[in-house]
Amino acid sequence: MKPSFWITWLQVVLAALFVYALVLVFAGSVAGSMFTALGFGPPAPVDTDGVGSYLKLPFMVLGAVLAGWSLMMIQIVRGPLRDGSSWALPILVRSLALWFVLDTGMSVVLGFPMHALFNVPFALALGIPLWMLTSRSQ
Numbered sequence: 001m002k003p004s005f006w007i008t009w010l011q012v013v014l015a016a017l018f019v020y021a022l023v024l025v026f027a028g029s030v031a032g033s034m035f036t037a038l039g040f041g042p043p044a045p046v047d048t049d050g051v052g053s054y055l056k057l058p059f060m061v062l063g064a065v066l067a068g069w070s071l072m073m074i075q076i077v078r079g080p081l082r083d084g085s086s087w088a089l090p091i092l093v094r095s096l097a098l099w100f101v102l103d104t105g106m107s108v109v110l111g112f113p114m115h116a117l118f119n120v121p122f123a124l125a126l127g128i129p130l131w132m133l134t135s136r137s138q
Contacts, residue, residue, distance in 0.1 A: 003136060006129035010077045013125045018070040024063025031059040093130050
C-alpha cells in the first residue's frame with residue numbers, strides 16, 4: 001500500500017485519540033464512568049463522592065497531556081512525515097514506544113493488567129502504520 005494510505009490511517013487514529021483526550025478534559029465524570037466500567041475505577045471501599053470528585057483531576061490532566069501529544073503527532077504526520085522529512089518517522093516511533101513501555105510496564109508492576117491490555121489497541125492502531133512506513137523507508 002502507498003504511504004498516503006498509512007498517513008491517512010495515522011491521521012484518523014490520532015484524530016480519534018484527540019477527541020478521546022478532549023472527553024477526558026471536558027467530561028471528567030464520563031471519563032470516570034468509562035474507566036470504572038473498564039475496571040480501572042477505585043475499589044468499592046473507597047469509592048465515595050469525594051474520591052470520584054478528586055479523580056476528575058487526574059482524568060483531566062491525562063486528557064490535557066494526551067490532547068497535546070496527539071495534536072503534536074497529527075501536525076508531524078500531516079506535515080513533515082507526509083513531506084518525507086527523515087526525522088519525522090523516528091520521532092513518532094520513539095514517542096509511541098516510550099509511552100507504551102512506560103505506561104504498560106507501570107500498569108503491570110502496579111497490578112493493573114487490564115490497563116496494560118487497554119493500551120494494546122492504541123499501540124497497534126498507531127504502531128501498524130508506523131511499522132509499515134518504517135519498512136517502506138528502508
